[in-house]
Amino acid sequence: MAKKDKDAKEQIQKLKARVKKLKEQLAKKDAGKKKVKKPSLVSPLAPKSFPALPEIAGVEFAAAAAGVKYQGRTDVMLAKICEGAAIAGVFTTSSTRAACILDCQAKLKLRGAANSSDGAAIVVNSGNANAFTGAAGQTSVEAVTGAVAEALGVPAARVFSSSTGVIGEPLPHDRIIAKVPELRDALTGGGLELAARAIMTTDTFPKGASAEVAGDGGTIRIAGIAKGSGMIAPNMATMLVYIFTDAKISQRDLQKILSRNVDDTFNAITVDSDTSTSDALIVAATGKTEAAPITDMRTRAARDFEAALRAVMMDLAHQVVKDGEGATKFVEVRVTGAANAADAHKVAMSVANSPLVKTAIAGEDANWGRVVAAVGKSGAKADRDTLTISFGDMVLAEKGWRVPDYSEEAASAYMKQQELVIGVDLGLGRAAKSVWTCDLTHRYIDINADYRS
Amino acid sequence: MAKKDKDAKEQIQKLKARVKKLKEQLAKKDAGKKKVKKPSLVSPLAPKSFPALPEIAGVEFAAAAAGVKYQGRTDVMLAKICEGAAIAGVFTTSSTRAACILDCQAKLKLRGAANSSDGAAIVVNSGNANAFTGAAGQTSVEAVTGAVAEALGVPAARVFSSSTGVIGEPLPHDRIIAKVPELRDALTGGGLELAARAIMTTDTFPKGASAEVAGDGGTIRIAGIAKGSGMIAPNMATMLVYIFTDAKISQRDLQKILSRNVDDTFNAITVDSDTSTSDALIVAATGKTEAAPITDMRTRAARDFEAALRAVMMDLAHQVVKDGEGATKFVEVRVTGAANAADAHKVAMSVANSPLVKTAIAGEDANWGRVVAAVGKSGAKADRDTLTISFGDMVLAEKGWRVPDYSEEAASAYMKQQELVIGVDLGLGRAAKSVWTCDLTHRYIDINADYRS
Numbered sequence: 001m002a003k004k005d006k007d008a009k010e011q012i013q014k015l016k017a018r019v020k021k022l023k024e025q026l027a028k029k030d031a032g033k034k035k036v037k038k039p040s041l042v043s044p045l046a047p048k049s050f051p052a053l054p055e056i057a058g059v060e061f062a063a064a065a066a067g068v069k070y071q072g073r074t075d076v077m078l079a080k081i082c083e084g085a086a087i088a089g090v091f092t093t094s095s096t097r098a099a100c101i102l103d104c105q106a107k108l109k110l111r112g113a114a115n116s117s118d119g120a121a122i123v124v125n126s127g128n129a130n131a132f133t134g135a136a137g138q139t140s141v142e143a144v145t146g147a148v149a150e151a152l153g154v155p156a157a158r159v160f161s162s163s164t165g166v167i168g169e170p171l172p173h174d175r176i177i178a179k180v181p182e183l184r185d186a187l188t189g190g191g192l193e194l195a196a197r198a199i200m201t202t203d204t205f206p207k208g209a210s211a212e213v214a215g216d217g218g219t220i221r222i223a224g225i226a227k228g229s230g231m232i233a234p235n236m237a238t239m240l241v242y243i244f245t246d247a248k249i250s251q252r253d254l255q256k257i258l259s260r261n262v263d264d265t266f267n268a269i270t271v272d273s274d275t276s277t278s279d280a281l282i283v284a285a286t287g288k289t290e291a292a293p294i295t296d297m298r299t300r301a302a303r304d305f306e307a308a309l310r311a312v313m314m315d316l317a318h319q320v321v322k323d324g325e326g327a328t329k330f331v332e333v334r335v336t337g338a339a340n341a342a343d344a345h346k347v348a349m350s351v352a353n354s355p356l357v358k359t360a361i362a363g364e365d366a367n368w369g370r371v372v373a374a375v376g377k378s379g380a381k382a383d384r385d386t387l388t389i390s391f392g393d394m395v396l397a398e399k400g401w402r403v404p405d406y407s408e409e410a411a412s413a414y415m416k417q418q419e420l421v422i423g424v425d426l427g428l429g430r431a432a433k434s435v436w437t438c439d440l441t442h443r444y445i446d447i448n449a450d451y452r453s
Numbered sequence: 454m455a456k457k458d459k460d461a462k463e464q465i466q467k468l469k470a471r472v473k474k475l476k477e478q479l480a481k482k483d484a485g486k487k488k489v490k491k492p493s494l495v496s497p498l499a500p501k502s503f504p505a506l507p508e509i510a511g512v513e514f515a516a517a518a519a520g521v522k523y524q525g526r527t528d529v530m531l532a533k534i535c536e537g538a539a540i541a542g543v544f545t546t547s548s549t550r551a552a553c554i555l556d557c558q559a560k561l562k563l564r565g566a567a568n569s570s571d572g573a574a575i576v577v578n579s580g581n582a583n584a585f586t587g588a589a590g591q592t593s594v595e596a597v598t599g600a601v602a603e604a605l606g607v608p609a610a611r612v613f614s615s616s617t618g619v620i621g622e623p624l625p626h627d628r629i630i631a632k633v634p635e636l637r638d639a640l641t642g643g644g645l646e647l648a649a650r651a652i653m654t655t656d657t658f659p660k661g662a663s664a665e666v667a668g669d670g671g672t673i674r675i676a677g678i679a680k681g682s683g684m685i686a687p688n689m690a691t692m693l694v695y696i697f698t699d700a701k702i703s704q705r706d707l708q709k710i711l712s713r714n715v716d717d718t719f720n721a722i723t724v725d726s727d728t729s730t731s732d733a734l735i736v737a738a739t740g741k742t743e744a745a746p747i748t749d750m751r752t753r754a755a756r757d758f759e760a761a762l763r764a765v766m767m768d769l770a771h772q773v774v775k776d777g778e779g780a781t782k783f784v785e786v787r788v789t790g791a792a793n794a795a796d797a798h799k800v801a802m803s804v805a806n807s808p809l810v811k812t813a814i815a816g817e818d819a820n821w822g823r824v825v826a827a828v829g830k831s832g833a834k835a836d837r838d839t840l841t842i843s844f845g846d847m848v849l850a851e852k853g854w855r856v857p858d859y860s861e862e863a864a865s866a867y868m869k870q871q872e873l874v875i876g877v878d879l880g881l882g883r884a885a886k887s888v889w890t891c892d893l894t895h896r897y898i899d900i901n902a903d904y905r906s
Contacts, residue, residue: 008461015468022475096829096837132825132837134854167822168855272808355725355808355893356901363902369620372585376549384549384585401587402621440808441902445895448809449816 045322045330045418045438046205053192053210053223056244058082058286061191063198064179068172069127069165074198076176078183079242080152081120085286087160088255090262092279099130099137100161101280103145107157108255120158122242122282123148123176124199126227130163130171140173147177151184162240162280164201164227192244196225199240202447203227203323209315211308215291216301220247222312224283228320241266241281241316247305248293249285256297257306258283265313268435270352271324272444283309321436326443329361330419336432337388337425343380344433347424350378358440361420366411368396375424386427391420498775498783498871498891499658506645506663506676509697511535511739514644516651517632521625522580522618527651529629531636532695533605534573538739540613541708543715545732552583552590553614554733556598560610561708573611575695575735576601576629577652579680583616583624593626600630604637615693615733617654617680645697649678652693655900656680656776662768664761668744669754673700677736677765681773694719694734694769700758701746702738709750710759711736718766721888723805724777725897736762774889779896782814783872789885790841790878796833797886800877803831811893814873819864821849828877839880844873 059081063074081087089108091101123144130137145159152159163171196206210223224243247254258281266281287293294302322330333352338344351357354374360367368389375382388398391414395403414420512534516527534540542561544554576597583590598612605612616624649659663676677696700707711734719734740746747755775783786805791797804810807827813820821842828835841851844867848856867873 005458005461008458008465012461012464012468015465015472019468019471019475022472022479026475026478092829094826094829095831095833095835096825096840129822132822132850132854134838134852136854167825168850355897359898359901362898365902369582369585372549372620373547376545376547378548380548382548385587387549397585397621399587401585401589440898442895442898444808445812445815445893445898448812449818449894 042204043323044328047319050193050196050206051208051210053208054212054221055189056221056223056286057189057246057288058085059244059284060187060189061195062183062186062188063191063194064183064186066125066175066179068125068175074194075126076179076183077124077195077198078148078180078187079122079195079244079284080184080187081122081244081284082286082288083119084117085120085284086249086251086254087120087158087282087284088251088258089160089280089282090258091281096132098163099133099141100163103138103141104160104162104280104282107160110157116155116158118158119152119154120160120284121148121152121154122160122162122284124162124164124240124242125171125176126164126199126201128163128165128169128171129167131167133168133170136170140171143173144176147180151180160282164199164240192223192225195242196227199225199227201227205323207316207319207323209312209319211312213304213308214301215247215289215294215305217292218290220289220291220305220308221245222247222308224312224316226316226320228323240279241313243281243283243309243312243316245283245285245309246287246289247285248287248289248291249305250295253294253297254283254285257309261306261310261313264434265310265317268348268433269317269321270349270435270437271321271327272353272440318436321438324438325447326441326445327438328418328441329439331361331437331439332421332434333424333437334421334432334434335424335426337386337427337429338431338433339381339426339429341431341433343426344431346378346380347375347382347426348433348435350374350380351422351424352435352437355440357422358437361415362439362441364412364415366391366396366408366415368402368411371422371424372397375426380426381428382426383428388423388425388427390423390425391415495657496776497781500772503646503649503659504661504663506661507665507674508642509674509676509739510642510699510741511538512697512737513640513642514648515636515639515641516644516647517636517639519578519628519632521578521628527647528579529632529636530577530648530651531601531633531640532575532648532697532737533637533640534575534697534737535739535741536572537570538573538737539702539704539707540573540611540735540737541704541711542613542733542735543711544734549585551616552586552594553616556591556594557613557615557733557735560613563610569608569611571611572605572607573613573737574601574605574607575613575615575737577615577617577693577695578624578629579617579652579654581616581618581622581624582620584620586621586623589623593624596626597629600633604633613735617652617693645676645678648695649680652678652680654680658776660769660772660776662765662772664765666757666761667754668700668742668747668758670745671743673698673742673744673758673761675700675761675765677769679769679773681776693732694766696734696736696762696765696769698736698738698762699740699742700738701740701742701744702758703748706747706750707736707738710762714759714763714766717887718763718770721886722770722774723802723888723890724774724780725806725893771889774891777891778900779894779898780891781871781894782892784814784890784892785874785887786877786890787874787885787887788877788879790839790880790882791884791886792834792879792882794884794886796879797884799831799833800828800835800879801886801888803827803833804875804877805888805890808893810875811890814868815892815894817865817868819844819849819861819868821855821864824875824877825850828879833879834881835879836881841876841878841880843876843878844868845870
């Protein structure tokens with residue numbers, strides 16, 4: 001063989017060996033690569049689709065992309081409410097609440113504003129909370145509600161606004177005002193889903209719920225939307241809820257019904273114990289139903305209406321938890337046998353907010369000892385020897401210790417479910433309270449530890 | 454060129470190109486590989502080494518490996534305390550507290566037990582909390598303290614025990630009792646570090662602190678150890694603290710000093726807001742100092758002793774936070790200007806326990822808006838327009854809005870520090886409170902979501 005041939009052959013062999021080695025190295029890299037599950041874009045607890053909501057006579061909706069902070073999506077919603085509608089609301093108890101909240105509260109106290117023969121409106125933006133923005137915050141609220149009032153021909157005192165997003169930055173209200181004519185022109189009775197999408201921040205799904213109830217002489221319809229527990233990277237989660245009904249009811253009665261049902265619905269959910277500066281729940285009743293007015297709260301029709309409204313509130317509240325930051329489990333903490341209502345609430349919230357309980361749930365660990373510890377720290381009256389802890393229908397511990405036939409396997413199997421009920425019976429009295437929460441996962445930290453950008 | 458030559462040349466070129474491509478692919482894989490920091494085995498906030506602690510005349514220590522749960526490490530510590538020592542203690546307020554806690558509290562109430570001419574002992578195990586174990590729990594406590602009493606020739610009423618670990622499982626007290634003779638034979642004045650190691654659960658470093666104070670006619674020495682904020686996978690973190698001094702002081706005075714300093718030290722720290730069933734802090738004063746007895750709390754010597762004891766308590770409390778589960782930052786929340794002490798405490802704890810504040814710190818995000826929100830939700834009196842928020846010496850927000858010369862860059866740079874001070878001035882009164890906490894990181898979830906094994 002010529003030297004040249006030999007050299008070439010050798011070179012080819014060397015190169016082939018080199019290729020083989022590199023291929024092996026590459027294969028190794030691929031095999032060694034940890035399979036990182038990408039977080040789903042939608043909560044695993046989300047409903048399959050947005051529900052079909054009935055149109056509520058007397059309310060129209062529109063959404064627009066004002067670029068308050070987000071680009072390429074809608075971030076302002078407008079609801080126009082007919083003349084004579086009753087408006088009721090409940091708001092965050094935070095002592096550092098946002099300018100729009102203070103404005104809504106002031107307006108709802110004006111009897112004329114909440115229950116008037118004039119039209120009304122709700123305008124909501126995402127992307128900026130207009131909270132802790134000093135006097136400029138109130139100026140922005142007045143500018144936005146004023147522009148809406150003028151465009152729709154309703155008094156400014158009947159225009160309610162909400163803002164959700166970053167705290168402490170001035171609201172670019174000009175961008176919202178510039179979109180008001182477009183919003184007015186786009187108003188439609190069927191626009192509730194668009195509105196639900198426009199108020200999302202980092203919510204992973206739009207939230208809607210509805211009910212129909214047989215009134216005297218006709219049907220009463222209720223439809224509501226909510227946002228909550230998603231974060232604008234990385235700012236305050238805010239829960240916003242708007243419910244509309246065609247019921248004929250006074251503002252006074254509507255407010256009463258709302259107030260007495262909020263404790264067991266929206267005030268009974270917690271994702272991370274951090275109360276927002278901007279939570280708002282507004283209900284508007286247009287009176288456009290063919291059914292008789294609700295004037296006497298003792299009638300069957302009134303009770304049915306209240307039950308239906310409460311069901312819509314509960315449904316939306318649960319959807320907020322199901323979109324809790326990083327949530328993979330939906331958990332009811334069901335406290336019974338408490339000495340009094342305050343204690344029942346304390347124990348339920350102590351368990352629902354315990355990071356150790358919530359991380360155990362995330363890890364599908366049947367660590368009922370942490371539930372015991374959370375009961376113990378709650379400050380409520382509790383007695384080790386009368387305490388019963390159960391998961392679903394399974395009693396795990398009672399009379400001061402785990403049950404004789406305690407099965408770690410059965411308890412662990414239960415934890416694999418997506419929806420869990422943790423039962424705590426204090427064995428001391430008859431007060432009870434259920435609250436709803438989600439687990440605490442890595443995703444919660446991913447969402448909230450990110451730099452603001 | 455011969456065809457053969459040409460083929461060889463082509464093949465070589467092809468192979469070279471193939472090698473080049475594979476190299477590029479490999480380089481890409483390497484570049485794309487996310488640099489995953491393995492969690493350090495020791496907290497980044499740990500002191501460089503265990504401190505040199507003075508021997509306290511009248512106390513001896515030993516540690517043994519009883520295999521309560523862990524294998525291959527010490528898990529029981531024994532402290533023998535000389536005749537006539539004064540013993541004081543404070544314990545968890547949990548209503549589901551462990552059997553050993555109930556036993557310690559009962560014994561400390563016996564005046565004869567806490568301040569007697571007899572000897573005394575402390576016996577502590579890690580690996581099992583003996584909590585929520587019903588009547589069997591008390592039986593275990595009696596068995597262990599009884600065995601120690603017999604081996605050391607001290608009354609059982611002067612033997613105090615603690616247990617830390619899994620809740621709800623029977624304590625295998627026979628394993629501990631079997632080691633008592635070995636522990637007795639190993640007792641030595643210099644054994645405090647061994648004791649500190651034996652009570653660790655998933656603590657990442659043993660915790661010790663000491664002080665010396667000039668008494669009248671001689672030196673008074675104080676040395677203490679603590680465990681805390683590590684988890685026994687995945688059970689309740691428990692803080693255990695034992696402090697020893699050769700001071701000559703009555704049980705009554707020792708208890709008074711302890712009780713009035715615990716609120717600003719151990720009760721002013723929080724890792725995750727989850728109070729344990731088993732927290733215990735015991736102080737023993739042997740009276741072996743050459744310095745004069747402390748009988749009048751108004752003397753300089755008494756005040757110096759109290760200050761020194763408080764300093765040791767504070768040092769150990771801070772070490773517990775620095776070993777907080779997953780901690781990478783040590784944070785002081787310093788509240789001033791509160792209307793009253795209760796409000797100062799509420800605001801400080803609301804900020805220190807806010808998951809949103811703690812995740813922002815983990816992400817080194819200067820998200821002071823979350824501090825505002827945590828103040829707002831605390832339930833304490835607060836006014837947006839008198840509130841001042843500062844990070845270190847930097848005022849970020851005051852008079853209802855961020856300061857005019859607010860610098861996001863400067864605030865972000867501050868967050869990179871390992872030790873942070875978040876200042877909240879409410880501008881309403883003169884009450885103040887500092888509490889200490891750590892950040893909330895992925896490691897916290899890793900530690901606590903693991904299956905029990």
